[in-house]
Amino acid sequence: xxxxxxxxxxxxxxxxxxxxxxxxxxxxxxxxxxxxxxxxxxxxxxxxxxxxxxxxxxxxxxxxxxxxxxxxxxxxxxxxxxxxxxxxxxxxxxxxxxxxxxxxxxxxxxxxxxxxxxxxx
Numbered sequence: 001x002x003x004x005x006x007x008x009x010x011x012x013x014x015x016x017x018x019x020x021x022x023x024x025x026x027x028x029x030x031x032x033x034x035x036x037x038x039x040x041x042x043x044x045x046x047x048x049x050x051x052x053x054x055x056x057x058x059x060x061x062x063x064x065x066x067x068x069x070x071x072x073x074x075x076x077x078x079x080x081x082x083x084x085x086x087x088x089x090x091x092x093x094x095x096x097x098x099x100x101x102x103x104x105x106x107x108x109x110x111x112x113x114x115x116x117x118x119x120x121x
Contacts, residue, residue: 036074039066 042061045052052058060066 032073032077035066036070036077039063039070043067 039061042058045058046055046062
């Protein structure tokens with residue numbers, strides 16, 4: 001009788017933490033996205049809607065301070081994502097280079113063994 005594998009396909013040690021990671025992701029990015037989007041939507045509401053329902057809220061959210069904060073938050077979020085993407089690309093490049101070096105050493109070793117076998121034979 002064949003033994004079943006210890007872990008099934010697609011299972012990993014951090015599987016229980018994936019849900020927690022998603023919760024942290026959305027708990028962090030939802031307010032950031034709100035800060036980025038809400039002032040500009042409010043500016044659109046007070047510009048194009050003659051008498052909005054919550055006029056005080058939309059006027060305060062469309063103030064210069066919130067608009068500036070939304071631009072700063074957008075620039076920060078874009079920079080953070082760009083930096084993360086750059087680090088990921090550099091890490092992949094480094095890994096590919098080390099893998100290519102390892103494969104080249106392995107190929108050189110097998111060629112050397114083949115040439116030694118030819119000399120002996």
